Amino acid sequence: MDIPGTKTTGDCGEELAAVFLRKRDMEIVETNYRFGHGEIDIIARDGDVLVFCEVKTRKSDLFGPPEYAITLRKQAQVRKIAEAYLYERGISDQICRFDVVAIRMKGGKADLRYYKNAF
Numbered sequence: 001m002d003i004p005g006t007k008t009t010g011d012c013g014e015e016l017a018a019v020f021l022r023k024r025d026m027e028i029v030e031t032n033y034r035f036g037h038g039e040i041d042i043i044a045r046d047g048d049v050l051v052f053c054e055v056k057t058r059k060s061d062l063f064g065p066p067e068y069a070i071t072l073r074k075q076a077q078v079r080k081i082a083e084a085y086l087y088e089r090g091i092s093d094q095i096c097r098f099d100v101v102a103i104r105m106k107g108g109k110a111d112l113r114y115y116k117n118a119f
Helices: 009-025 072-089
Strands: 027-035 040-045 049-058 096-106 111-114
Touching: 009 027, 009 040, 009 096, 009 111, 027 072, 040 072, 040 096, 049 072, 072 096
Parallel strands: 049 096
Antiparallel strands: 027 040, 040 049, 096 111
16 A cells, blocks of 8 residues: 555554555444543444454564554553443444554555454
């Protein structure tokens, strides 16, 4: 994928991830949902499933691949924020899953890896 213009690395990655998910016939419900000190990057609908998607973008592998940043602690935080989202919206009896989009940006291109039902 080509990398968009002048956005920050994280914003650019989230934009690329949203395009990627839409191409897979997923409907983007909300982006950058904040609760407390945390955020869920993308909330989407994949048929009957509500998807909470974490996007990690890196310009280098200095600290490892982007998906390595999704630690057990980060997973717990995303789950907690997802529970808050469901509560605030009055959503119950909803099948949910947690996906990850990991993006490495290099030389004007983005290498994107998608992990469906990642945790």
